[in-house]
Each structure stands twice: as C-alpha cells, then as structure tokens.
Amino acid sequence: MKTCVLVVALVFLAPALCLADDYVIGEGDVLTVHVWGEDELNSTVTVRPDGKISMPGVDDIEAAGFTLPQLKKQLQARISNLIKDPILNISLVKSVNSRVFVVGGGVEPRVFDMPQRTTLLRVLASLGSLARADLSKAYVYRDGKKVMSDFVGLFYKGEFDKDIRLEPGDTIFMPVKYDQNVYVVGAVNQPKAILYQDGLTVLDALLQAGEFSKYANEDEVVIVRTVGDKKERIPVRTKDLLKKGDLKQNVQLQAGDYIIAKESFF
Incomplete structure (x- = not known):
C-alpha cells in the first residue's frame, strides 16, 4: 500500500520537479543551500543585482542565468575544496524573476x-x-x-x-477595442448602436432594434464587417431564421459590425 501511495505521489510531483529543474535563476531570487552534515555551511541567500551569491566558504559565485541543478554542480565543485564529497541541496524559496x-x-x-x-x-x-x-x-x-x-x-x-x-x-x-458597438441601421423600427458583448448574434441585435419596419425586405439584410483594411459583406436570410428556424443564419457578431436592413420597393 505504501508503495502505491509513493508512486502516486511521485506522479503528481514529477511536473513540479521538472519545472524546478527548468527554472532559470534571476536577480532578487532567494535560495536556500543545505549541506548535509555541515550546519555551518547552510545558508539562505539572495541573488544580488550583479547576479552572484555568497555563502560560508564560497565567495561570489555566478547564480543568475543558471538552473538550480547547474548551480548545484558549481557549488559542489567549490565546496569540495573544503570537505570531501559534499552532498548538498538547493531550493528556491522566493522567485521575483519569473x-x-x-x-x-x-x-x-x-x-x-x-x-x-x-x-x-x-x-x-x-x-x-x-x-x-x-x-x-x-x-x-x-x-x-x-x-x-x-x-x-x-x-x-x-x-x-x-x-x-x-x-x-x-x-x-492587450490593446483597447476602440469601437465596442454593433450598429443596426436601415429598415428597422429603432436604428441604434448596441454595446457589443460576447455571443451577440444578428437576432439579438435585431430584437434590440425593435425588429424590422413594415418596409423591410427580410431577405436583403447584410452584415458589413471590417477585416484588416477590407470590408467584408455577410448576407443573412433573416426570413429563413425567423420563420424556418435556420440557425445558420444567426451569425455571431463582432464589435464594429454594421447590420444593414434594406427596404423593399414593392
């Protein structure tokens, strides 16, 4: 049972361990260095603006720009001048670089x-x-x-x-969207500008504009949309939408769209 729990724990810890190994140390980060059996060498250090750290027995070693395993290898080499085969661990206590x-x-x-x-x-x-x-x-x-x-x-x-x-x-x-409205114009009862919201459709906009006027041609509705430097025209058969339930005609709108309902001459 204990073995199973250990395996599950390692599975969940693996991503975190990979992230720690992948983390690049930067100025201002706080690290702890623990040397097993050598309490006088243990320390908590802050990476200085010059990218270096100092600790008992080690003066000015470059830390910024290295991962934790890379720094560990350098520290082991330095500390091996003081003690034989040092075993140490480095932990990231606080990150201000990421x-x-x-x-x-x-x-x-x-x-x-x-x-x-x-x-x-x-x-x-x-x-x-x-x-x-x-x-x-x-x-x-x-x-x-x-x-x-x-x-x-x-x-x-x-x-x-x-x-x-x-x-x-x-x-x-994230630039501001300067035109945040959708405009309904032409043969509708209440031509108006409608504040755009995610999910707004042609039908939503037409209902807010009071539906079509009695002079409207329901098969002559077009959405005019600016795409880059060009104008795109999207025809909408609103008669099929309103009377036949053709939801393909219920186009999702974008901020700045113009819905133009044309009048019928007959």
Whole structure:
C-alpha cells in the first residue's frame, strides 16, 4: 500500500520537479543551500543585482542565468575544496524573476508572479472580462520581438494548438477595442448602436432594434464587417431564421459590425 501511495505521489510531483529543474535563476531570487552534515555551511541567500551569491566558504559565485541543478554542480565543485564529497541541496524559496507583464488599454495592467510555468491561455482566463480588449491585435512580446499575435482563435474558438508557454519577462499587450458597438441601421423600427458583448448574434441585435419596419425586405439584410483594411459583406436570410428556424443564419457578431436592413420597393 505504501508503495502505491509513493508512486502516486511521485506522479503528481514529477511536473513540479521538472519545472524546478527548468527554472532559470534571476536577480532578487532567494535560495536556500543545505549541506548535509555541515550546519555551518547552510545558508539562505539572495541573488544580488550583479547576479552572484555568497555563502560560508564560497565567495561570489555566478547564480543568475543558471538552473538550480547547474548551480548545484558549481557549488559542489567549490565546496569540495573544503570537505570531501559534499552532498548538498538547493531550493528556491522566493522567485521575483519569473514575472509576466500585462499591459495595454484593453485590461487593467498587471504583473503576474509565476511560481511555476504557465501558458498564455491560463493568464488570459484569469484577467476577467476581455470585452474592452481587441484580441485580434493583441500579442506576446519577448526578447525584442512578437512571438504570438491574435488571440481570437485561441480564446474564443478553442484553437488550443495556438497556446504557448510563457517565459519570465514576457509582456502581453492587450490593446483597447476602440469601437465596442454593433450598429443596426436601415429598415428597422429603432436604428441604434448596441454595446457589443460576447455571443451577440444578428437576432439579438435585431430584437434590440425593435425588429424590422413594415418596409423591410427580410431577405436583403447584410452584415458589413471590417477585416484588416477590407470590408467584408455577410448576407443573412433573416426570413429563413425567423420563420424556418435556420440557425445558420444567426451569425455571431463582432464589435464594429454594421447590420444593414434594406427596404423593399414593392
């Protein structure tokens, strides 16, 4: 029974162990060094702005930029000058280097401390409402270049293959969506601008605009959408939607869409 419990525990601990081995130490991180049987060498140290640490018996050893196993190997080599075959363990007590920054007018600016590696989707899901953010123009900035752009497919369409693992120091830029309305114009009872919300459809917008006027041609409705520098026209057969229940005609809207209901001349 104990063996089974140990195996299960190791399975759950394995990802955390891998993350710890993969973690790159940075300035300001706090480490503990424990040398078995040598209490006078045990210490808790902070990585200095120059990237180095000092401890009893070891002066100025480079820590920043190395993983915990790499630093352990260096410390073992240094301490072996003092004691034979030292056995030591290094633990990360506090991480201030593994931060991800969220900026842009689309969301509140935030700084995420990552105790373990995470992905873009997980951070997006923790931001709350993204109604004001233009996800089509959002991107992840790393080491002077964009490594991921346009979050629409990932966040709204479930295209999870586009998810990326974030790295310490990444900046997620979330610009504001300047046009947050959908416009219903033409042959409707109450032409109006409607505040866009996720999941808004043609039928929702038409109902808010008081349905069609008596002069409307229900088969002459079009959605005009701006895609990049071009205008895209999406025809909608609203008669089939309203009278036949053809849900394929109930198009999902995007902020900035214009729904134009044309008048009938007969």
